[in-house]
Amino acid sequence: MSSGAFPSPQAARIDGPIIRPLRPGEEAELEALLAAAYGHARFGPTVRRLAGMADAAVHVLEAEGALRAAAAVVDYGRVAYLGIVGTDPAMQGRGFGRRIVEAALAPVPPDRVILLDASVAGAPLYEKLGFVDVDQSVVLEARAPVEAPPVPGMAALTEADLPAVIAYDSGVFGADRTSGIRALFREHPGGAVICRDGGRVVGYGLRQPDRIGPVLAETQAIGAALVAALSASGPEGPATITVPSSNAAMLDHLRGRGVAELRRLRHMRRGGDRHPSDRGRIAVMASFHLG
Template sequence: MKSTTHRLHSLSVADIPDLMALSDSVGWDYDEAEIRTILSIGKVFGHKDDGDRVVSSAAIIAYEDRLATVGMVIVHESCRGRGYGRDLMQACLAAVPGDTTIMLIATADGEPLYKSLGFATVERIHKFVRPGGKLAAPPLPPTATYQIVPMSEADFASVALLDQQALGSRREHFLQARMRQAATCLVAKTESGTIVGYGFAIQGPVNLIAGPIVALDADMAIQLLGKLTENHPGQVRIDVPDGQPAFLAFLEQNGFQKASHPPVMVANADRLPPRAGTYFAIGAQIYG
């Protein structure tokens, strides 16, 4: 690549092949379906070289209640040291109103840049991978007042409300897009039909991604995870927020291996929006 300064662009679906190649260059596994979802609900920026090839990327997704999340921040190794990461982040920050709380899950390489832009660590994410083999969730207790069943369109409003309480912000556009992408969507439903939990599983090129998972307690989260993964013999990934020790203990006792423990950082605020304590697994690093 030439040692010239490349221009920053707003990217589109036409750039998906380049974005997939860029992701692969750093060992990440963004596939076409994932990037289409990101483009459908957010904005993606990137530098292009003289051959119109994408050499950097960053995405920002604005949710409905003054909360946004940043992810897919990548600079090709041949273009590092030119300030492209800062350019990308400044474009993302400028894409949302100034009173928006912006969150991201940082890599070790990106953390110094984010700190310099005013981001501060507020919690951490526990990233786990289960190499293979079916997960055996405990049987549903006889005293349980709910069943785990496939999600229907009629359940969406209740799922969106549970998700809002768990995350601290409405994100119906994300949920609708993620449902279309998901391999499995389940809800925990009482006999009266009340939705009290939900979980999605998305098949990526390497991992079955379990999340989001929202539940009243760790036992319900375990039931949802078991049902989401029960027919999957391959690798499973799940990213768990701080504050769920019983759920984390179950993962560690059932073949999940901790891959990393990255910081959750925010700007324009000193904390995440208030949460209900029911968030057991995030959708993916980019979605917060």
């Protein structure tokens, strides 16, 4: 287990409902809960990914014999990311959302910077818990390949490239995301691209079935070329692309090629005196649970 992994949380009873770790075999029930909470059924890969990561802790709230709320935190050592916060719509108004978030955050060491991406409806809760806005995360949808001029040094990313990619990613993101990057690569090794300048990594990108990301790059031209390659390599159908609002060049590039903006989330931070990432070099985020 990495140095950033959590201690094993203890189950806590709060006015009847029980907050505890997700148990093996409950993944399908958690997927159903998140599908109801978010209104779509694409959480299978996310749940399986988090359940298999040693530095991820998935908390659930059980009430009336079923899972009613959930939240997960991935602890990268210097930075922790809160995600998949969801409550059964039939249980709204009972305070389950706040309870599960507080339980998920409780084991996080006090020296961690905690990041999250909040909807308009969810942000007031996080404000009460001490989170502040630092940026926006812009969700777009590409319905066709996103064209861009190629750049020198691009190649398929192989497993042998992962140590260099992880080191590059850590310098941009501000923490070691080894577990998340390796998990994404294992899931879709054919959807990965690297860009080198000589022997130095200057960008990389990963593709998920319905999502592009993460994509990190030293220049806008490299980021655009990586997105183009990844958008052409995936299955047919729309692909989500989530871009930090501070990367205005990538947003302008995507809009100029007809990629539609769907919504914006409030990118929030608790702890530290500044954002740990260079959001200008993050062309595309990985997800709302991996950062």
